[in-house]
Amino acid sequence: MDLEAIAGKLNARFPEVVKSVETAHAGDPFLVIDPGRILDVAKFLRDDPEMSFEWLMCLSGVDYPPESIAVVYNLYSQTHGRRLTLKALLDRNDPRIFSVESVWRMADWHERECYDMFGVVFDGHPDLRRILLPFDWEGHPLRKDYVYPESYRGVTNKP
Amino acid sequence: MSPIENHFEDGILVTSLDTVINWARRSSVWPVTFGLACCAIEMMCTGMSRYDIDRLGSGVFRATPRQSDLMIVAGTVTHQMASRLKLLYDQMPEPKWVISMGSCSNAGGPYWEHGYSVLKGVDKVVPVDVYVTGCPPRPEALMDALIHLQNRIIKKRTIARPRDAAPRTVEA
Numbered sequence: 001m002d003l004e005a006i007a008g009k010l011n012a013r014f015p016e017v018v019k020s021v022e023t024a025h026a027g028d029p030f031l032v033i034d035p036g037r038i039l040d041v042a043k044f045l046r047d048d049p050e051m052s053f054e055w056l057m058c059l060s061g062v063d064y065p066p067e068s069i070a071v072v073y074n075l076y077s078q079t080h081g082r083r084l085t086l087k088a089l090l091d092r093n094d095p096r097i098f099s100v101e102s103v104w105r106m107a108d109w110h111e112r113e114c115y116d117m118f119g120v121v122f123d124g125h126p127d128l129r130r131i132l133l134p135f136d137w138e139g140h141p142l143r144k145d146y147v148y149p150e151s152y153r154g155v156t157n158k159p
Numbered sequence: 160m161s162p163i164e165n166h167f168e169d170g171i172l173v174t175s176l177d178t179v180i181n182w183a184r185r186s187s188v189w190p191v192t193f194g195l196a197c198c199a200i201e202m203m204c205t206g207m208s209r210y211d212i213d214r215l216g217s218g219v220f221r222a223t224p225r226q227s228d229l230m231i232v233a234g235t236v237t238h239q240m241a242s243r244l245k246l247l248y249d250q251m252p253e254p255k256w257v258i259s260m261g262s263c264s265n266a267g268g269p270y271w272e273h274g275y276s277v278l279k280g281v282d283k284v285v286p287v288d289v290y291v292t293g294c295p296p297r298p299e300a301l302m303d304a305l306i307h308l309q310n311r312i313i314k315k316r317t318i319a320r321p322r323d324a325a326p327r328t329v330e331a
Contacts, residue, residue, distance in 0.1 A: 132276075133239065133276060134238065134239045141275050141276070146275075148273075148275045149275065152238040153238070153242070155238065155241060155278065155283055155284065156279070156283065157238075157275070157279065158279065159266065159267060159271045159272060159279045
């Protein structure tokens with residue numbers, strides 16, 4: 001089953017959930033999906049026998065200033081030996097999407113890292129805290145417009 | 160010819176207390192088990208049989224700062240780690256020494272300009288006795304730093320202090 005077929009299956013089940021099928025870029029081809037229905041899509045992709053994407057290999061964020069931040073889901077089906085990349089574009093001023101932690105447990109720490117680095121809020125996440133930076137850190141460093149702090153807790157950050 | 164020569168039995172040696180204290184301290188500089196990044200691999204290598212830091216009396220890596228004399232800061236110190244590093248340093252009993260191993264702990268290393276989360280030198284948090292350059296330094300460099308530190312230790316005067324020396328104070 002190729003990417004177009006997967007997109008067709010998804011659209012048949014959830015009308016217009018796939019916004020576009022991107023194959024022209026370098027790297028993995030991906031589906032741009034409606035962020036509002038990520039949880040339905042995730043459950044379907046995991047549980048449907050034709051899909052069987054049991055494994056969330058990676059969850060990451062990408063900053064596209066000025067308007068959007070993307071959350072990227074890299075899925076793998078061990079049953080069929082297939083990979084799938086999903087991309088959900090969020091509003092950069094209020095990046096917010098539902099957590100898929102209930103579908104793939106390993107999304108837990110990945111979503112925390114995505115929140116830490118990009119400020120994406122994952123609704124329904126059981127424990128959405130920073131994972132790498134100190135809890136009292138200000139800002140989200142992997143955003144393109146991030147300004148480096150002069151100091152942290154009184155310790156200078158200058159060379 | 161000193162006046163006390165041949166006045167003692169065989170095996171009796173006369174020396175100053177400072178020499179004995181410094182000899183003991185120099186020969187048992189126990190480091191705290193504390194590695195932060197790739198420099199720690201070189202530090203472990205220094206402890207293994209090929210280089211064998213035990214020859215210098217420093218092979219006893221203690222798992223608690225309360226039994227340690229030396230902190231080898233081997234690796235990248237982040238801001239988050241800095242407060243913990245300071246806590247560990249404060250828990251070490253006097254006298255204590257710090258070796259800053261590698262570019263990262265010396266000055267931030269490759270993160271000195273664009274590393275938002277990396278401390279720009281561990282000397283911003285704790286006082287450093289010896290800096291070791293390298294990225295990472297070879298085991299020989301770490302051993303050289305240790306010998307350098309030992310040479311400083313044997314010059315220290317604990318009992319016979321100079322008359323005009325200021326009273327020793329512990330920094331807050």
